[in-house]
Amino acid sequence: MRTAALLLVLTAALIAIALVAAGIGPYAISPLDVLRTVLRGLSGQRDGGAADTVLFNIRLPRIVAAATVGAALAAAGAAYQNLFRNPLVSPDILGVSTGAGLGAVVGILFGLPVVMIQLMGFAGGLATVSVVVMLSRMLRGNSDVLVLVLAGIVVGALAGAAISLVKVLADPYDQLPAITFWLLGSLAGVKAADIAATLPVVIIGLAPLVLLRWRIGLLSLGDDEARALGVNVVRLRNTIIVAATLITASVVAISGVIGWVGLMVPHMARLLVGPRFDRLLPTSVLLGASFMIAVDTVARSAARIEIPLGVLTALIGGPLFVWLLAHHRRKLLP
Amino acid sequence: MAALMRLLRVWRSRPVQPARTAAIAVLCGLLLVGSALARTVTDSAGRTVEVPDRITRVFAAGPPASVLLYVLAPQDMIGWVRAPREAEKPFLLPSVRSLPELGRLTGRGDTLNLERLMAEKPDVLIDFGTINETYRSLADRVQSQTGIPYLLIDGRFENTPAALRLLADILHVTERGEALAKAAETIFADVDRVLAQVPQDRRPRVYLARGPEGLESGSRGSINTEIIERAGAVNVVEGLRRKGGIVTASPEQVIAWAPDTIITLDRGFRDAVAQKTEWAPVPAVRNKRVFLAPGLPYGFIDAPPSLNRLIGLSWLLHTFYPDKAAGRLRDDVRSFYRLFYQVDLDDAGLDQVLGPSGG
Numbered sequence: 001m002r003t004a005a006l007l008l009v010l011t012a013a014l015i016a017i018a019l020v021a022a023g024i025g026p027y028a029i030s031p032l033d034v035l036r037t038v039l040r041g042l043s044g045q046r047d048g049g050a051a052d053t054v055l056f057n058i059r060l061p062r063i064v065a066a067a068t069v070g071a072a073l074a075a076a077g078a079a080y081q082n083l084f085r086n087p088l089v090s091p092d093i094l095g096v097s098t099g100a101g102l103g104a105v106v107g108i109l110f111g112l113p114v115v116m117i118q119l120m121g122f123a124g125g126l127a128t129v130s131v132v133v134m135l136s137r138m139l140r141g142n143s144d145v146l147v148l149v150l151a152g153i154v155v156g157a158l159a160g161a162a163i164s165l166v167k168v169l170a171d172p173y174d175q176l177p178a179i180t181f182w183l184l185g186s187l188a189g190v191k192a193a194d195i196a197a198t199l200p201v202v203i204i205g206l207a208p209l210v211l212l213r214w215r216i217g218l219l220s221l222g223d224d225e226a227r228a229l230g231v232n233v234v235r236l237r238n239t240i241i242v243a244a245t246l247i248t249a250s251v252v253a254i255s256g257v258i259g260w261v262g263l264m265v266p267h268m269a270r271l272l273v274g275p276r277f278d279r280l281l282p283t284s285v286l287l288g289a290s291f292m293i294a295v296d297t298v299a300r301s302a303a304r305i306e307i308p309l310g311v312l313t314a315l316i317g318g319p320l321f322v323w324l325l326a327h328h329r330r331k332l333l334p
Numbered sequence: 335m336a337a338l339m340r341l342l343r344v345w346r347s348r349p350v351q352p353a354r355t356a357a358i359a360v361l362c363g364l365l366l367v368g369s370a371l372a373r374t375v376t377d378s379a380g381r382t383v384e385v386p387d388r389i390t391r392v393f394a395a396g397p398p399a400s401v402l403l404y405v406l407a408p409q410d411m412i413g414w415v416r417a418p419r420e421a422e423k424p425f426l427l428p429s430v431r432s433l434p435e436l437g438r439l440t441g442r443g444d445t446l447n448l449e450r451l452m453a454e455k456p457d458v459l460i461d462f463g464t465i466n467e468t469y470r471s472l473a474d475r476v477q478s479q480t481g482i483p484y485l486l487i488d489g490r491f492e493n494t495p496a497a498l499r500l501l502a503d504i505l506h507v508t509e510r511g512e513a514l515a516k517a518a519e520t521i522f523a524d525v526d527r528v529l530a531q532v533p534q535d536r537r538p539r540v541y542l543a544r545g546p547e548g549l550e551s552g553s554r555g556s557i558n559t560e561i562i563e564r565a566g567a568v569n570v571v572e573g574l575r576r577k578g579g580i581v582t583a584s585p586e587q588v589i590a591w592a593p594d595t596i597i598t599l600d601r602g603f604r605d606a607v608a609q610k611t612e613w614a615p616v617p618a619v620r621n622k623r624v625f626l627a628p629g630l631p632y633g634f635i636d637a638p639p640s641l642n643r644l645i646g647l648s649w650l651l652h653t654f655y656p657d658k659a660a661g662r663l664r665d666d667v668r669s670f671y672r673l674f675y676q677v678d679l680d681d682a683g684l685d686q687v688l689g690p691s692g693g
Contacts, residue, residue, distance in 0.1 A: 050615035
């Protein structure tokens with residue numbers, strides 16, 4: 001009951017943050033005009049003026065995108081931390097972000113259109129994790145989480161090296177800045193169509209995590225205990241990996257690489273509701289969405305130019321994480 | 335030198351021996367001959383560098399230097415930092431089209447192996463661009479490592495005529511250098527003449543759209559937008575520091591800046607921008623003032639930031655102030671390509687550079 005009340009509060013906070021964010025931006029629109037335009041737009045009347053375009057084509061899609069990205073990364077992070085029984089795990093533990101980065105920068109190198117760059121990012125993320133899973137299966141059957149992590153580190157490093165190679169080959173005046181900005185993450189160019197393509201994939205990935213939340217929670221007891229309680233550990237683990245990879249790869253494809261969110265938000269959630277996965281998942285999703293909207297609002301309005309999201313999440317996330325570790329160490333262990 | 339003096343002193347303290355004297359004479363003679371084959375030049379960084387008297391093989395360390403070297407002395411080029419693409423080749427002399435791509439030598443992102451460079455036996459290396467301690471020490475290091483003289487030439491846009499004269503002097507193509515420097519000065523003078531007639535409040539407010547989404551730009555003072563500002567326009571992108579750089583913007587920010595003119599380097603963006611709803615409120619898009627900067631063989635705006643920007647300046651002048659700029663743009667482009675790139679453009683070639691409606 002206490003959890004339900006908390007989730008309600010968090011949902012209200014998310015809506016409040018989204019509303020405030022809708023009123024902030026480099027194109028000045030007064031809060032009253034924002035409200036009026038949004039209400040008019042929702043009732044189907046759009047006047048196509050500048051304020052209308054800014055809100056419906058730029059700002060609101062961006063807020064929705066930020067919420068999606070934050071929720072997705074936090075959910076994937078929570079699932080992985082539970083799966084690996086390790087609080088230092090983030091969604092890119094199996095190399096999904098690096099792989100997505102590689103796909104995207106290759107797309108930039110060949111001068112492909114934006115949609116193709118996003119698709120290549122998505123495909124690169126999926127391909128990298130597939131290679132990691134196959135590699136670990138070849139090495140040690142299907143039983144050992146440690147081999148999986150090591151394979152992830154190796155393949156991630158290889159993808160990182162390939163990214164560096166692409167940077168060296170890229171045109172320093174044109175492509176290199178684009179690659180750098182992509183790898184730092186940004187929602188500056190996000191469109192409603194991007195969300196329409198991403199959101200279904202995120203929901204498809206989230207569904208198994210939500211449906212299997214009880215069984216996933218059992219994994220934190222250890223493989224043998226979970227097995228004794230009747231869980232098919234290997235199949236469950238593969239399901240989590242597929243789901244989390246889908247979620248992460250689809251959002252990284254539109255936002256670029258954004259670190260820290262998937263690592264830190266589950267910790268904040270754990271502080272609120274404790275380590276039980278069935279409570280942790282919805283809390284992480286709501287917190288992640290709010291956090292990302294807040295950070296992205298800073299990114300697009302604090303300076304005269306866009307601040308890369310990856311820079312901001314690290315600047316905010318790093319110190320916050322240290323504070324959490326210093327004050328709440330006991331509660332953080334999953 | 336001190337060592338030589340000491341040696342002489344030692345010799346002098348001994349009884350004079352005819353054989354020794356002869357040996358010294360021969361040695362001095364050799365030194366004299368040696369110095370006749372070399373000379374010292376001072377580069378833009380104030381470094382005095384000894385270069386061979388006859389220079390026939392030159393390597394340019396970065397793309398801007400490649401353009402400088404190509405317009406002055408294409409016969410001395412031994413390779414490219416980045417080989418010309420197929421589309422660019424018709425606008426370059428046949429003799430340089432198939433020169434090898436050797437890689438770049440500027441800063442940390444080097445792709446050129448020093449041994450490979452030495453195997454090409456260049457007489458001098460030149461770099462054209464920012465002069466600061468980093469590049470100065472890089473030049474010193476490469477020079478002491480390879481023994482090949484390395485010259486730094488100031489790449490600031492305003493310095494273009496001086497840079498042309500300096501390198502022309504070193505390469506013994508003084509006459510060509512003077513002609514090119516004069517042409518550059520004429521272009522600058524033309525800009526100043528037009529700008530004197532246009533009051534501040536009539537100058538365009540410009541956004542430079544880079545990348546397929548048009549969301550990369552250069553902030554005020556950046557090398558990427560230098561010539562837009564030189565052409566009297568106001569760059570709407572205020573940077574965070576005086577010396578700008580490449581930045582990303584959001585469509586919302588562009589709407590807030592409200593530029594009345596957009597210059598883009600990306601054909602895809604130019605073609606698509608009219609259909610993008612989020613760009614619709616931008617005055618430049620509404621009034622159809624989105625211009626694609628030509629890019630053959632080199633960019634008119636910033637890629638690379640070198641002499642190619644001179645003709646970009648003429649192009650901007652015709653684009654911003656069509657009723658004030660003298661002469662026809664097509665004639666300007668044709669004569670610039672003949673003088674600087676040494677290629678003759680027919681009408682089809684001109685269309686390819688400027689676009690069918692250009693000029």
